[in-house]
Amino acid sequence: MSNTPSAADAQGQRFAAQQAADAWKRARVGDRVTYVFSATQGPTPGEADAARTLVGRLSLEVVSVQQPWVYVRVSFIDAAGKPLTQTRLSQELVVPVRSDVTRPVDVPRPGQMTTERPSFSGRNWEATRYVSDQRPVDGPLRTRVYANDSALLYLTRGLLEASTESAGFRTPGRLTLSLHEFQAGSAEASAAAPSLERPLGPGAFYDRRVDMPPTQEVLRVCFTAERGFVLRSEGPVAPGSDPCSDFSQAEPEALEELVMNLPWEALVSGEWPPGAAREGAQGTFTVGERNVPTRTEQRTEDVEGTRHIFSETYASDPWAPGLAGAPYEARFQSLDSLTERIGEGGERESAGGSRLVQWGPWLGGQPVSSQ
Template sequence: MRHSTLPLAALLGAALSFLPGCESTKSSSPSPSDTRAQEPTAMKAAEAWKRARVGDRVTYSFSATQSSEPRGGGTARTLGGQLTLEVVAVQQPWVWVRLAYTDEAGKPLSHPRLAQDLLLPVRADTTRPLDVPYAGTASAETPSSAGRTWEAVRYVSDQRPVDGPLRTRVYANEPGPLYLTRGLLDANTTLSGFGAAGGIQLTLRELREGSADANASVPALERPLGPGAYYDRRVEVGPAPSEQRVCFAAERGYLLRTEGPIDTNAAPCSDFSQAEPEPLEEVLLSLPMEALSSGDWPPAAAASGTRGTFTAEGRDVPALIEQRTENFEGAPRVFSETYAAEPWAPGLAGLPYEARFQPLASSTEREVAGGKRESEGGTRLVRWGSWLGGQK
């Protein structure tokens, strides 16, 4: 993996500059039509999903840095390379998008969380109105990027006075192929407060429009980012154990997530009416930062644990089991967590991204007289798969 060599000071400076990485930028106070542009821009990007073609593709350069020292002390962790989104199949109302983080040469990154490409089925229509306005103070710009000059609006949201981040986003008024990310041209987030330092920058590098004649079969949903898939956990806490289901969907560039008790009288993942929509581009910005904050895989404590096998619905997954004993409320307790030794193992095919990097199982036991243990509860992954009826 080729790490970013951008120092923290340069990253912080880039967050305050005008559209870093672009050929030229002109900025001005927005006219009334500019400040109202976000609504039609979002609508144009949403409508473009209905015209998606196999081969539509956008590539961004990204650079992420994180340090626990706000003044730049200590060792900064970095990640850098390219992010590519490409339409690989269209079967209306579904558009299948493959996303991949790679190094500058297009080779897979070595960090386990970003080492594999992910699949993302997106509905080209909506099951309910979705409205997530662009956040921040707006100003009009005409940046040049990916060989084009764009009419665009920059949005700046500065939460540093309350220990929050500085966020800058630049969106094209006419998104074209950038409908995949709601017209995003450039994004920069600078961390601030609570001992955090660093940030991430994403800049448009290339774009390509697919062909109306291109066609491709729907791929198997083996490594889903989330949408189109679900997973169930058994929760044994309190007098009544239960099973909880986490469902994911995507509609016109927004990701939806629900979590709650399994409804045996309804089709899996059939109701996203209460899910909070999250723009896809914000999810893409968060993944490298999560990779930096989480460190290596497996977690250090689990790496020295016991090797074993995790089994769910006939699937066997190589696992690492961490156990530790602590005195809690006057009695020794044994805490156990089971992690996937290889989060991309074939036995986990179809499992949503977030669940691959969580404990597959966890439990707490209290030691009683005679060295025996009594269970005090735990959770366990019990099943997962795709809820897209008739789709792979």
């Protein structure tokens, strides 16, 4: 049973959000939440393709507390507790989250609100459902259910259930997620901070050199997280500046939204490396003393009457040791891309490109650099 919330209910939601934020200060090693998820895409109307489905469990667990940093491990497993076979979900990720804030972060939960008392993980919850229907403008139908008392589920701001249904696209798709279990850690437990060998993003950065003849610049992408929100900033590298020292203009995204969308991305992206790169030429991408085995896709197209060659180089294994310290986002992009124009005499001339030139943790550790 549900009803439309009053102004007092809306005030209660703001209190719940603050409650979840404050709970990060009391984080304990062993705090954990686990969800079951299902992602489905297809079949395409009028086509012979079959629907594809990916199911599993998503867990977030505190593995170390070094105030103000709380280190969270994100993992994806199947019902038997084994890692999923999809490349994008096959490895555990580390997310350091600040328990305080360096700037105000207020991201309203979108949608129409109704209150309800659902049952998850063996107990009843006072909760609020948010429904945002963007289907009239070819957007998704998005539903989220959050516990009003979010302290027990602070790692995901009280999330109990979520679903996103795509609309306006040729191939339908749906992602669902619901709370399976939660666990409180121990005040006596302690552990050293884990290395940021495989960061989701926060605590790490990467630089790409972008060539657009006759200009060239290096763009830096930085990540941090504060009280359940991930902050991402991107911009030109200022000479002599410290990596990732300013997140004042960074766009925040709720941590639970970021991690729950990873299974959907894994499903729709398919196998790795992407597309024709799976059968592309083998090679090695080198930055500093790091070497990464690669596959390169190359294609030729006519652009306004001039022949162009497009090359995209990807890591054969995005979890290769040579990419240790790279944020998740950087691993699943091209490491090197190049566009060349072919002149009348067959000579090649660069028409632009980009290359990963530096990455690593800014929260301790040393970055990998081509310098």
